[in-house]
Amino acid sequence: MNNYTNRRPPVPGGPAIPGYGGDHGNGGAGGAKNLRWRFGCHLRRLDLATFNARTLRTDEKILEQEEEIDKLRWNIIGLSEVRREGEDTVILESGNLFYHREGDHLSQGGVEFIVHKSLVKNVVKIGSVSTRVAYLILRITKRYSLKIIQVYAPTSAHPDEEVEEINVDISRAMHSSKTHYTVLTSTQN
Incomplete structure (x- = not known):
């Protein structure tokens, strides 16, 4: 050679x-x-999960959910079909951050995030663009940020117009704020 x-x-x-x-x-x-x-050294691993909760209407259900997820290794969980009223962000007794957005009908739908207490200070922004699409922006370092988009997606049994509407909402969430990385998580109904 x-x-x-x-x-x-x-x-x-x-x-x-x-x-x-x-x-x-x-x-x-x-x-x-x-x-x-x-x-950076402070965030070596980020464990993301998504779950169709079926219902978290009451505070007791949230406590039950927290007991179950304490058995797992997680940092951020995107939940769908939470069935809670309104839109709110609260810090739970455990120190975890809880965000939810009401669905189209009180008895169905809605999206939510649970952020582990170790990352609550890193949350830059949290919000939604519709009752089926929410997003969270997490500061990873001074320079890098990550956007996580949680989608409660319709199945193929839903009309094409509804699917197209979700695609528009996802696009709006992706372009709502500039971040270095974007992750899309989804569950279906």
């Missing part, structure tokens, strides 16, 4: 560029693919 074929450009995270990219020049090609290092 000639010398030309053995030469390759330096790879971020590779030994030729120590301290840049994924793992401090560990010889791997982690580079930009390994976002955990770039997020």
Whole structure:
């Protein structure tokens, strides 16, 4: 072989560029693919979940929900079909943040977020664009932010117009605020 074929450009995270990219020049090609290092030391892992709650109309149901999720490893949970009145953001006794938005009808629909108490200070903004689409913006570092969009999506049995309306709402949520990363979570009814 000639010398030309053995030469390759330096790879971020590779030994030729120590301290840049994924793992401090560990010889791997982690580079930009390994976002955990770039997020900063305080947020090594973000556990997201989504769940169709069926109903969280009463405060007792919320307490039951918290008891169940304490058995899991989670940071943010997007919930659908919460069936609560109005729109509100509260800090629960546990220290977790609870946001909900009422559905079209009191007995059905609605979206919600539960944010673990360890991340409550990182929440920049929380809101909704409709009764089926809510979003949360989380500060990851001083420079990076993450938007999580929770969707209570209609099934294929719903009319096409309703599906198109949800797509418009998702687009509005995606463009509502500029963030570095966006995650879309969804449940169906």
